[in-house]
Amino acid sequence: MIELAFSILASDFAHLADEVAAAERGGGTIVHVDVMDGHFVPNITFGPPMVKALRPVTKLPLDCHLMIENPDAFIPEFAEAGADMISVHQEVCRHLHRTLQQIQQHGMLPGVVINPATPVETLIEVLPMVHYVLVMSVNPGFGGQQFLPLALDKIAHLAELRHEMGLNFRIEVDGGVAHDTVAQVVEAGAEMLVAGSAVFGPGRTEHNAQQLLKLARAAAPAQD
Ligand code: DX5
Ligand code: ZN
Numbered sequence: 001m002i003e004l005a006f007s008i009l010a011s012d013f014a015h016l017a018d019e020v021a022a023a024e025r026g027g028g029t030i031v032h033v034d035v036m037d038g039h040f041v042p043n044i045t046f047g048p049p050m051v052k053a054l055r056p057v058t059k060l061p062l063d064c065h066l067m068i069e070n071p072d073a074f075i076p077e078f079a080e081a082g083a084d085m086i087s088v089h090q091e092v093c094r095h096l097h098r099t100l101q102q103i104q105q106h107g108m109l110p111g112v113v114i115n116p117a118t119p120v121e122t123l124i125e126v127l128p129m130v131h132y133v134l135v136m137s138v139n140p141g142f143g144g145q146q147f148l149p150l151a152l153d154k155i156a157h158l159a160e161l162r163h164e165m166g167l168n169f170r171i172e173v174d175g176g177v178a179h180d181t182v183a184q185v186v187e188a189g190a191e192m193l194v195a196g197s198a199v200f201g202p203g204r205t206e207h208n209a210q211q212l213l214k215l216a217r218a219a220a221p222a223q224d
Contacts, residue, residue, distance in 0.1 A: 002216045003192050004209055005030035005063055005172065008054075009045060010143045010196030011205075017057040023199055026209025030063050032174070032194045033083075034143075037068035040092055041141035048074065048081040055082035063087070065113065065174065065194075067140045072099055079106035087111030087134045087172075090122055100129050111172065115139065116148050120157045130169050132192060133158055137185070138175030143196040147176025152188045159189030182212055183219035 006028040011019035020031060033051060038044040051062055061084035068074065071088045078086055086103045090112055093099045103110035109131035112123055116136055123133060135158065137151035151173060158171050172192035173185045182193060193216055199208050 002220050003030055004028040004213050005032040005192050005194045006199045007032040007034055007194055007196035009034045010200040020058050022205035023209050026206040027213045028209050029060060031058060031060050033062055033064045035064055035066050035068060039069045041067045043141045048077040051078060051081035051083050061085055075102050075106055079108055083108055085109040085111060087113045089113045090118055091115055096126055100126055116150060120154050127167055132170040132172050134172040134174055136175055137173050145176055147181040152184055155188040155190050179215055182216045186216050186219040
């Protein structure tokens with residue numbers, strides 16, 4: 001099933017609840033929360049207090065993308081704040097298996113993320129324990145960057161591995177997903193589409209979300 005995970009990073013923070021409501025009316029079904037620490041990525045955003053503020057304004061699942069150096073230390077706090085899904089970067093987790101277990105033990109769905117330069121093969125051992133794999137299609141740190149086509153082969157490779165290994169994790173893609181790139185990512189096999197600027201940028205949020213989902217669904221394989 002194709003789903004739109006709208007990234008609040010590109011929204012108007014002064015009207016956050018309204019922005020979330022508009023993206024939800026447009027068909028968005030996941031709230032993507034980009035957590036950045038100024039160390040792993042060259043930018044700082046927000047943390048558990050943002051999750052706590054969002055929790056009462058929407059029933060949608062809160063998908064926290066942790067771009068931070070020490071995710072283990074913050075997992076309990078994110079759970080407490082109301083996060084439903086947590087993804088951690090393969091590149092920062094010295095004990096990735098343990099971190100994913102910890103997310104699960106705190107009652108959240110574990111996901112793993114790979115940067116553009118990180119091969120899919122680095123995930124093989126943990127694929128059976130993740131709910132989703134997030135393929136970065138930009139280098140993390142900022143919204144509004146250009147889509148990197150190298151993500152397409154990685155998405156297709158993951159879809160193949162999932163089939164071969166008899167697994168059912170979902171494939172999420174993040175960065176530069178917009179009207180001109182969404183068909184390719186869906187054709188490659190992505191199902192959870194993260195979009196920030198394409199939803200909250202120019203135009204009406206509700207309409208932007210609808211259009212993006214329409215293009216995505218038109219490109220989806222028949223079973224969708
Ligand atoms: C980048 C973030 C993305 C970003 C996507 O580091 O992980 O989620 O907000 O923004 P767009 O859709 O504008 O590329
Ligand atoms: Zn993200």
